[in-house]
Amino acid sequence: MKMNSEKVRFMNISVLGCGRWGTFIAWYVNKVGHNVTLWGREHSINYIRLKETRKNDYLSLPEDIELSNSLYKAVSSAKIIIISISAQELRSFACQLNSINEIQGKTFILCMKGLEATSGKRLSQVFGEAVGKNIDVAVWVGPGHVQDFVNNIPNCMVIGSENIETTKKIVQELNSDLIRFYYGQDLIGNEIGAATKNVMGIAAGMLDGLNYSSLKGSLMARGTRELSRLLRAMGGNDLTIYGLSHLGDYEATLFSMHSHNRKFGQALVQGERFEKLAEGVSTVRALRELSKQYDVELPITNALYEILFENKNAKDTLEDLFLRPVKFEFQ
Ligand SMILES: NC(=O)C1=CN([C@@H]2O[C@H](COP(=O)(O)OP(=O)(O)OC[C@H]3O[C@@H](n4cnc5c(N)ncnc54)[C@H](O)[C@@H]3O)[C@@H](O)[C@H]2O)C=CC1
Numbered sequence: 001m002k003m004n005s006e007k008v009r010f011m012n013i014s015v016l017g018c019g020r021w022g023t024f025i026a027w028y029v030n031k032v033g034h035n036v037t038l039w040g041r042e043h044s045i046n047y048i049r050l051k052e053t054r055k056n057d058y059l060s061l062p063e064d065i066e067l068s069n070s071l072y073k074a075v076s077s078a079k080i081i082i083i084s085i086s087a088q089e090l091r092s093f094a095c096q097l098n099s100i101n102e103i104q105g106k107t108f109i110l111c112m113k114g115l116e117a118t119s120g121k122r123l124s125q126v127f128g129e130a131v132g133k134n135i136d137v138a139v140w141v142g143p144g145h146v147q148d149f150v151n152n153i154p155n156c157m158v159i160g161s162e163n164i165e166t167t168k169k170i171v172q173e174l175n176s177d178l179i180r181f182y183y184g185q186d187l188i189g190n191e192i193g194a195a196t197k198n199v200m201g202i203a204a205g206m207l208d209g210l211n212y213s214s215l216k217g218s219l220m221a222r223g224t225r226e227l228s229r230l231l232r233a234m235g236g237n238d239l240t241i242y243g244l245s246h247l248g249d250y251e252a253t254l255f256s257m258h259s260h261n262r263k264f265g266q267a268l269v270q271g272e273r274f275e276k277l278a279e280g281v282s283t284v285r286a287l288r289e290l291s292k293q294y295d296v297e298l299p300i301t302n303a304l305y306e307i308l309f310e311n312k313n314a315k316d317t318l319e320d321l322f323l324r325p326v327k328f329e330f331q
Pocket residue numbers: 017018019020021022040041044046084085086087089092093111112113114140141142143144145277279
């Protein structure tokens with residue numbers, strides 16, 4: 001793997017959460033030259049399997065990545081701390097981190113795509129509320145599946161924060177020819193974009209399951225439109241929806257065999273269960289909240305809410321979208 005600068009990297013970086021994505025992040029950060037500790041809960045199936053075999057379904061971990069179940073050790077030993085757990089767990093997990101008393105002066109990076117279901121809050125807001133606003137926090141989002149990266153297929157991703165110096169410092173430490181990072185310019189947009197692409201992924205899976213895959217182009221056009229309206233109302237830049245965190249992630253979600261959200265949607269309309277984490281389900285709840293808070297109509301999201309939480313028939317509900325009054329494309 002080639003880096004962008006000649007600088008020898010050797011920072012202590014900890015990754016908290018050893019699921020599909022957290023384990024990949026640890027693999028990648030080690031590969032670009034850092035000293036990595038990967039933390040998991042002592043009794044988690046993922047942690048136990050990694051401890052016993054150093055493998056999961058996607059990759060093998062090099063020997064020089066330290067596996068630990070001590071949160072204190074993982075947090076106190078690192079300057080940069082990356083978190084990748086399920087989004088709905090972030091608030092309680094951040095409170096746990098706060099109680100460790102070792103977090104001042106560290107940079108946290110959230111590698112997760114979701115919104116708090118009950119409040120509609122963005123994950124950096126949730127994290128800030130739990131640990132205090134003076135902690136540096138960034139997000140790392142955009143397209144990419146572990147299965148592709150470990151086969152050396154590169155992709156572009158985005159890192160964003162409220163502080164451009166923090167963003168640049170992280171990108172400098174992590175950029176490589178496997179992941180080309182862009183500096184995010186709109187934290188609200190990157191977080192809303194990343195979370196909501198999962199919602200469109202569930203819709204795409206439903207279309208696949210109903211043999212309506214040819215509608216996915218329209219879903220892309222109308223999905224981005226409704227979310228860009230929401231983003232503008234929230235104070236973000238509506239153009240960000242067309243960037244890496246959202247539209248740029250559609251291939252990896254709406255069209256990918258690997259996407260959990262797409263598979264969830266497909267399984268649901270086919271009457272099957274999909275047990276892995278599909279973050280878009282909780283994000284649909286969060287969007288219902290945001291739609292009310294900001295008085296923005298979200299027709300596709302609303303249809304998904306009715307299917308997921310009000311037991312409406314998927315085919316009828318999606319077809320009802322076609323009965324809405326005719327309107328201008330960009331009104
Ligand atoms: N391209 C990208 O940026 C990708 C991002 N993701 C995101 O990464 C996040 C994690 O997804 P996956 O790794 O697929 O999920 P996963 O289910 O494989 O892993 C989640 C991990 O979080 C841990 N966890 C859950 N609750 C916890 C708690 N309270 N305290 C500590 N650990 C806890 C679980 O034990 C598990 O190891 C999601 O938000 C997902 O959207 C996932 C894949 C690609």
